[in-house]
Amino acid sequence: MIHRYKLNGYNIVLDVFSGSVHVVDDLAYDVIGLYEDKSADEMIPLMLEKYSGDSEIDEDEIRDCIADIEELKNEGKLFTSDDYADLAFDFKARNTVVKALCLHVAHTCNLNCEYCFASQGKYHGDRALMSFEVAKQAIDFLIENSGSRRNLEVDFFGGEPLMNFEVVKEITAYCRSIEKEKGKNFRFTLTTNGVLLDDEVIDFANKECHNVVLSLDGRKEVHDRLRKTVNGVGSYDVIVPKFKHFVERRGNRGYYMRGTFTHNNTDFTNDIFHMADLGFTELSMEPVVCPPDDPYALTYDDLPVLFEQYEILAKDMLRREKEGKPITFYHYMLDLSSGPCIYKRISGCGSGTEYMAVTPWGDLYPCHQFVGDPKYLLGNVYDGVTNTAVQDEFKMCNAYARPDCKDCWAKLYCSGGCAANAYHATGKVTGTYKYGCELFKKRIECAIMMKVAQAENAE
Amino acid sequence: MKRIKTIETRDLQKSVKTGGCGECQTSCQSACKTSCGVANQQCEKCLSEK
Numbered sequence: 001m002i003h004r005y006k007l008n009g010y011n012i013v014l015d016v017f018s019g020s021v022h023v024v025d026d027l028a029y030d031v032i033g034l035y036e037d038k039s040a041d042e043m044i045p046l047m048l049e050k051y052s053g054d055s056e057i058d059e060d061e062i063r064d065c066i067a068d069i070e071e072l073k074n075e076g077k078l079f080t081s082d083d084y085a086d087l088a089f090d091f092k093a094r095n096t097v098v099k100a101l102c103l104h105v106a107h108t109c110n111l112n113c114e115y116c117f118a119s120q121g122k123y124h125g126d127r128a129l130m131s132f133e134v135a136k137q138a139i140d141f142l143i144e145n146s147g148s149r150r151n152l153e154v155d156f157f158g159g160e161p162l163m164n165f166e167v168v169k170e171i172t173a174y175c176r177s178i179e180k181e182k183g184k185n186f187r188f189t190l191t192t193n194g195v196l197l198d199d200e201v202i203d204f205a206n207k208e209c210h211n212v213v214l215s216l217d218g219r220k221e222v223h224d225r226l227r228k229t230v231n232g233v234g235s236y237d238v239i240v241p242k243f244k245h246f247v248e249r250r251g252n253r254g255y256y257m258r259g260t261f262t263h264n265n266t267d268f269t270n271d272i273f274h275m276a277d278l279g280f281t282e283l284s285m286e287p288v289v290c291p292p293d294d295p296y297a298l299t300y301d302d303l304p305v306l307f308e309q310y311e312i313l314a315k316d317m318l319r320r321e322k323e324g325k326p327i328t329f330y331h332y333m334l335d336l337s338s339g340p341c342i343y344k345r346i347s348g349c350g351s352g353t354e355y356m357a358v359t360p361w362g363d364l365y366p367c368h369q370f371v372g373d374p375k376y377l378l379g380n381v382y383d384g385v386t387n388t389a390v391q392d393e394f395k396m397c398n399a400y401a402r403p404d405c406k407d408c409w410a411k412l413y414c415s416g417g418c419a420a421n422a423y424h425a426t427g428k429v430t431g432t433y434k435y436g437c438e439l440f441k442k443r444i445e446c447a448i449m450m451k452v453a454q455a456e457n458a459e
Numbered sequence: 460m461k462r463i464k465t466i467e468t469r470d471l472q473k474s475v476k477t478g479g480c481g482e483c484q485t486s487c488q489s490a491c492k493t494s495c496g497v498a499n500q501q502c503e504k505c506l507s508e509k
Contacts, residue, residue: 017471017472018468018470018471018472019468019469019470019471020465020466020468020470021465021466021468022463022464022465022466023463023464023466024462024463024464025462025463027462028462028463064461065461065462065463068460068461068462068463069463071460072463072465076470076472077465080472083472083475084475087475091479097481099481099485100485117493149481149482150482151482151484151503153484153485157492187484191492213492258491258492260493284491286491286492286493286494287493287494289493289494330491330499331491331496331499332499333499334498334499335499335501335502335505336466336467336468336469337467337468337469337505338469338501338502338505338506338509339469339498339499339500339501339502339505340478340483340497340498340500340501340502341469341471341474341477341478341479341502341504342471342472342474342475342478343474343478343479343481344478344483344497344500344502345471345497345498348486348497349485349486349487349497350485350486351487354481354485355485355487367487368492369493412471412498413496413497413498414496414497414498415486415497417494418487418493418494421493421494436494440494440496443496444498447498447499451466452466455464455466455467
């Protein structure tokens with residue numbers, strides 16, 4: 001399968017199953033489009049007619065172009081076949097180690113954001129803080145079930161995890177005290193709204209956290225509209241100075257300034273650029289996840305606007321890079337030469353198998369977005385996974401499990417998409433959230449275009 | 460090739476033999492938390508070889 005598209009002056013051809021990316025001229029673009037359905041003798045008159053005004057294109061030129069395409073096909077870089085379907089089911093069925101936990105150390109929050117999927121941190125349940133005992137048991141569960149995996153990830157999440165900072169510190173110290181003996185390497189991520197950031201937290205995060213995710217929606221009026229304190233006041237003025245201080249002290253350690261955009265700010269690139277103007281360079285901006293009848297839910301009418309926004313962003317990032325002031329956008333980070341192997345691409349995010357969320361009471365769910373839904377309770381950190389039927393459902397959840405993905409060129413980039421989004425959109429974890437697919441495909445087209453532009457600029 | 464330029468990419472078919480160590484980051488455990496995208500993850504093995 002191939003995917004052809006034109007963007008920012010480039011003709012791009014993606015060979016889906018080898019992962020090859022080609023940038024081609026107009027003739028090659030057309031010939032590649034016809035190649036599978038027409039013989040050379042059928043293509044030549046069509047191309048001669050189309051390019052009749054171009055004196056450089058004659059029959060020999062077209063035959064040379066077809067020969068080049070043939071060569072790439074023989075090298076396994078064009079029209080490669082899909083040999084991965086069996087692999088997808090076998091690999092995920094075998095691969096049952098746990099390597100990442102999302103620790104919900106606080107089911108409570110000091111903000112009252114309207115769009116919060118976790119219903120203001122409570123996940124439709126009671127407010128609670130995780131005890132050290134539950135957190136320790138969660139870590140022991142992770143180690144016991146991680147097999148030979150060395151790198152283990154723990155995300156301090158909520159609600160607002162800094163509302164339980166003492167336990168965050170204690171459990172981090174516990175992990176560090178045992179990782180060598182257990183042959184593990186813990187990588188911690190802290191996801192915070194910033195309200196409780198102070199020098200003690202910054203020192204801790206800079207010493208211990210592989211990554212920090214800082215929530216900011218962009219421009220003050222956009223941020224304050226939905227991210228309010230419990231008293232209904234916007235939080236921008238409280239958190240932005242703290243984030244600036246934090247990032248200054250973070251040095252070259254990983255962080256993301258992460259925002260959410262909604263129907264209220266479909267011109268979200270202005271929010272990304274606002275973050276850049278504030279001096280932040282590692283940026284992420286996600287479409288809101290909410291029921292379609294919420295007033296800020298994205299609509300199908302918004303889609304063309306959002307597509308244009310993603311293009312504006314990609315072009316502007318190339319401009320910034322040329323000027324020596326680059327910014328990173330999470331969804332445009334593609335490493336074409338050292339990116340994920342085929343197993344990663346077909347087996348997906350690992351929710352419910354490699355990745356689980358732990359509630360303050362020690363209950364296990366397939367991921368943070370399923371927390372609070374009793375149908376998806378997997379078990380707990382004391383007894384392990386007892387609801388094997390749900391886990392089996394997630395084991396089978398991969399790039400080849402969704403009928404809608406069968407003919408999609410992007411399936412090895414999204415791996416079938418987010419199970420939670422699919423469940424909320426269709427009632428099934430093996431469904432597809434089609435709106436999200438449209439945005440995802442556009443982002444990947446932009447990201448690949450940027451790689452093509454960067455390769456051209458490097459020459 | 461006159462009309463086609465190929466960008467350097469990892470050969471996915473070859474990675475059937477070389478991949479699958481599982482040491483890479485869990486997709487959602489990074490910045491997004493609300494959508495799955497595996498493409499922007501890096502391969503730990505490739506990184507350590509570099």
